[in-house]
Amino acid sequence: MRLFDEHVVLRFALLLACFLFAESIPDILNFTEHVYNFIPYFLAIVFLAYVALFYKFPMDGRKIRNDVEIPEPKVVEPIRDLRKDLLEKDEMFQMMIDVSSDGFWTFDVASGKVYWSNRIAKLLATDSASLEDSFEPLKKRVIESDWNAFREQLNAALQTSGTFSCTLTLLDASKKNMKLVISGRVQSNNLGRPIRVIGSLTEALDRKSVEREHYNYVYQDALTGVYNRKYFLEKLKTDVDIAAKRPDYVFAVALLDIDSFGAINASYSIKIGDNVLRTIADRLKSIARPDDCVARIGPDVFAVILHNIQSRDPNDDLIPLVRNIHNKVKSPISLEGKDLYISVSMSIVVNQDVDCVEDILANANASLRDMKKGINHGGIQFFSGGIREKAMKLYKLEFEIRRAIQAQEFVLMYQPIVDIQAGNKIVGFEALVRWNQSERGIISPAEFIPIAEETGLIVPMGALILRMACKQTKQWVDMGYKDIQVAVNFSAKQFSMDSMVDDVRRVLTETNLNPRNLKLEITEYTAMCEADKTIEIMRALSNMGIQISIDDFGTGYSSLSYLKRYPVHTLKMDKYFVDHVADNEEDASFARMVIGIAKSLNLDLIAEGVETKEQLDFLYREGCHLIQGFYFSRPLNTDMALEYMKEHYNVPTQGSSFETEPEAVKA
Structure with missing residues (x-):
C-alpha cells in the first residue's frame, strides 16, 4: 500500500x-x-x-490500479512444430499397424506401387525383405484361380470406387492350404478418379475354427488348459446315461485334492501355486488314456473320468491305473531351481455303486473328506458304503450344531482348580461346554467340537461360550467371590480372527466383568501358529488385564525361546503326563522338567487330570500346587459350583492337614 x-x-x-x-x-x-x-x-x-x-487525471500505463481486479494474462501457446507432429503421428500409426493381428497394404494407382505392412510377411510365410512394392509377392503365394478372382474384383472396385473382399488360398512351405481374406477400399479425388486403394489381409476363420474357439472358451480351464467343471459335469452325465442303458458299461471317477495347497500360496506365492496347478494338469494329461477325461473342478481339485474298464472286478483294472496316476502326480516339482514336495489325496468311485451324477460326486467327496481327516491322508481310497453313511451323519450333526447355536442349547460345566498349598482353596474354574440336546440329552464335546472346528462353527459357538462364562462369573463376583477366575478355551480359528481382541473387550463391557476374573486358554499348537501375530494378540489381551494360559503344554512342539516372548501367565500340564508320574520314572522326569520350566519362567502351573492320591503326593513334593481333576471334583453345573465355592473359598491357609501330612488328603 x-x-x-x-x-x-x-x-x-x-x-x-x-x-x-x-x-x-x-x-x-x-x-x-x-x-x-x-x-x-x-x-x-x-x-x-x-x-x-x-479533473480526472489520465492513468499511467506503468502503474496498476488497486481498486479494480486485473485479469490474469493469457498464456500464449508456443508455436507448434507441425513437421514433428506429423512424424509422431506417422510413428504412432505405424505402431498400431505393427501390433495388429491383421496385415495392411496400400496400392498407389498412379505409380502402381504397393506398400505392405510387416504383419503381411508373416501371413505370407516369408520375410519382410522379400516383399516387393508390387502385388508379385502375393501372386507367388496364392493359387492361380484365386489370384485371377482378386484381380477382377480389384479392377471392378477401381471402376466403381467401391470396396471388395475375397478369399485366397495360400500354399505354405509344407504344401498345406491356408485361407486368407483380402479386402480393400478405393479412395478417390475431388473429380471422382481413384488415386489409391487401402486394404487389409487376415486369416480366414472357417466355421469349424470359430466353433473350436468358442468350445475352448466354454469348456476349457483358462489356467491349466484341461477341461473345466462345466464340461466335466456334462461328460459325467453322458456316461451315467449310457450306463443306464448298458449295464456292462463301467467307468470310474477319481478326485485328486492337493493337500495344504493354501500353504503353498502363503509360503511361496500365488504364481508358484499356479505353476503347481499347471504342472499337475500336464502330468494328468500325459498319463491319461485317450478316452479318459481330465478336468479341474475346484481351486485345487482335479477330476479324471476313467473309461475302458473291462475286468469283471473293476478294481483289477483300476488299482494299477490309479496308483500310477497318484505316483506320477505327487512326484517332486522343480520350480525356480528348488524341488517342491507335494501331497495329493485321491478318492475313487465306480459307477456300479450309484446311478446318478449327484451321488457319484457326493460319494467321491465323502471319501476324500474322510481320508483327509484320517491316517490315510495323502493316499488313495476307494469309496465304500460306510463312508457315505458316515458323511451323511456328519452333515446331519453339522446342521444340528447350527440349530443348537441359535437355540442356545449349549450349557457350561465348571471344574474347580484348587491350591493344595493353601488348604485346598478353590482359586478358579475351567468352563467346559456340553450340548444339552432335546432328543439325546447331554452330548460330550468330543462328539461335536471336531465338527465345529472343521466347519468353522467353533467361532459363533466360542462367542456364545465366552458370553455365558463371563455373565456367570460376574454373578459370582457380585456374591462376594471377588478373586475367583474362570478359564475359557479358545480355538485356533477364534484366536486368529482380526476382531478377536475387540470381541473379548465387547463381552467384558456388556457383562461388566473385571478382566482379572477372566483367563483365556489356548493350546500349545494355537500358540505356535503365526507366532508373531499370536504374541501381538496376547499382549493386547494382557494389557487389558486378562491372564493367558497355555493348555496341554508339552504335547506340541513349542520352542522355549518363543515361550519366553509370550505374555503367558499359566501353563497347564496335560493329563497324559500326569497319569503315570507315580509309577513311571520317564513320565515323572518329564513332569519335573515341566515344573522346572514353569518355575524358571515364573509362571503358574496347573496339573490337569489328577485322579489319585499318589499323583497328588508327587505333584506336591515337586512343587506343583495348582490342581485340577477328578480327585477333587468332576465338572459341576452352576448350582453345584456355587456350593463348592461356599465350602472351599474361605479356608484356613496355616497348618493345613496336607502341608503336615500329604497322605491325609481326601477328595
Missing part, C-alpha cells in the same frame, strides 16, 4: 495556489469601480479550483 497518492497531492497544491492567488489580488482594486479588471483574477481562481476538485 502506498503512503500517498500523487494525484491527491496535486489537487491539494492547486487549491493552495487558488488561496495564494486570491490573497495576492491588489488591495487598491475596488470591485465596484474596476469590475472588469477583477474578472481575469476570478476566472483564474475558478479554473484552478475546478481542476483541483473535478
Whole structure:
C-alpha cells in the first residue's frame, strides 16, 4: 500500500495556489469601480479550483490500479512444430499397424506401387525383405484361380470406387492350404478418379475354427488348459446315461485334492501355486488314456473320468491305473531351481455303486473328506458304503450344531482348580461346554467340537461360550467371590480372527466383568501358529488385564525361546503326563522338567487330570500346587459350583492337614 497518492497531492497544491492567488489580488482594486479588471483574477481562481476538485487525471500505463481486479494474462501457446507432429503421428500409426493381428497394404494407382505392412510377411510365410512394392509377392503365394478372382474384383472396385473382399488360398512351405481374406477400399479425388486403394489381409476363420474357439472358451480351464467343471459335469452325465442303458458299461471317477495347497500360496506365492496347478494338469494329461477325461473342478481339485474298464472286478483294472496316476502326480516339482514336495489325496468311485451324477460326486467327496481327516491322508481310497453313511451323519450333526447355536442349547460345566498349598482353596474354574440336546440329552464335546472346528462353527459357538462364562462369573463376583477366575478355551480359528481382541473387550463391557476374573486358554499348537501375530494378540489381551494360559503344554512342539516372548501367565500340564508320574520314572522326569520350566519362567502351573492320591503326593513334593481333576471334583453345573465355592473359598491357609501330612488328603 502506498503512503500517498500523487494525484491527491496535486489537487491539494492547486487549491493552495487558488488561496495564494486570491490573497495576492491588489488591495487598491475596488470591485465596484474596476469590475472588469477583477474578472481575469476570478476566472483564474475558478479554473484552478475546478481542476483541483473535478479533473480526472489520465492513468499511467506503468502503474496498476488497486481498486479494480486485473485479469490474469493469457498464456500464449508456443508455436507448434507441425513437421514433428506429423512424424509422431506417422510413428504412432505405424505402431498400431505393427501390433495388429491383421496385415495392411496400400496400392498407389498412379505409380502402381504397393506398400505392405510387416504383419503381411508373416501371413505370407516369408520375410519382410522379400516383399516387393508390387502385388508379385502375393501372386507367388496364392493359387492361380484365386489370384485371377482378386484381380477382377480389384479392377471392378477401381471402376466403381467401391470396396471388395475375397478369399485366397495360400500354399505354405509344407504344401498345406491356408485361407486368407483380402479386402480393400478405393479412395478417390475431388473429380471422382481413384488415386489409391487401402486394404487389409487376415486369416480366414472357417466355421469349424470359430466353433473350436468358442468350445475352448466354454469348456476349457483358462489356467491349466484341461477341461473345466462345466464340461466335466456334462461328460459325467453322458456316461451315467449310457450306463443306464448298458449295464456292462463301467467307468470310474477319481478326485485328486492337493493337500495344504493354501500353504503353498502363503509360503511361496500365488504364481508358484499356479505353476503347481499347471504342472499337475500336464502330468494328468500325459498319463491319461485317450478316452479318459481330465478336468479341474475346484481351486485345487482335479477330476479324471476313467473309461475302458473291462475286468469283471473293476478294481483289477483300476488299482494299477490309479496308483500310477497318484505316483506320477505327487512326484517332486522343480520350480525356480528348488524341488517342491507335494501331497495329493485321491478318492475313487465306480459307477456300479450309484446311478446318478449327484451321488457319484457326493460319494467321491465323502471319501476324500474322510481320508483327509484320517491316517490315510495323502493316499488313495476307494469309496465304500460306510463312508457315505458316515458323511451323511456328519452333515446331519453339522446342521444340528447350527440349530443348537441359535437355540442356545449349549450349557457350561465348571471344574474347580484348587491350591493344595493353601488348604485346598478353590482359586478358579475351567468352563467346559456340553450340548444339552432335546432328543439325546447331554452330548460330550468330543462328539461335536471336531465338527465345529472343521466347519468353522467353533467361532459363533466360542462367542456364545465366552458370553455365558463371563455373565456367570460376574454373578459370582457380585456374591462376594471377588478373586475367583474362570478359564475359557479358545480355538485356533477364534484366536486368529482380526476382531478377536475387540470381541473379548465387547463381552467384558456388556457383562461388566473385571478382566482379572477372566483367563483365556489356548493350546500349545494355537500358540505356535503365526507366532508373531499370536504374541501381538496376547499382549493386547494382557494389557487389558486378562491372564493367558497355555493348555496341554508339552504335547506340541513349542520352542522355549518363543515361550519366553509370550505374555503367558499359566501353563497347564496335560493329563497324559500326569497319569503315570507315580509309577513311571520317564513320565515323572518329564513332569519335573515341566515344573522346572514353569518355575524358571515364573509362571503358574496347573496339573490337569489328577485322579489319585499318589499323583497328588508327587505333584506336591515337586512343587506343583495348582490342581485340577477328578480327585477333587468332576465338572459341576452352576448350582453345584456355587456350593463348592461356599465350602472351599474361605479356608484356613496355616497348618493345613496336607502341608503336615500329604497322605491325609481326601477328595
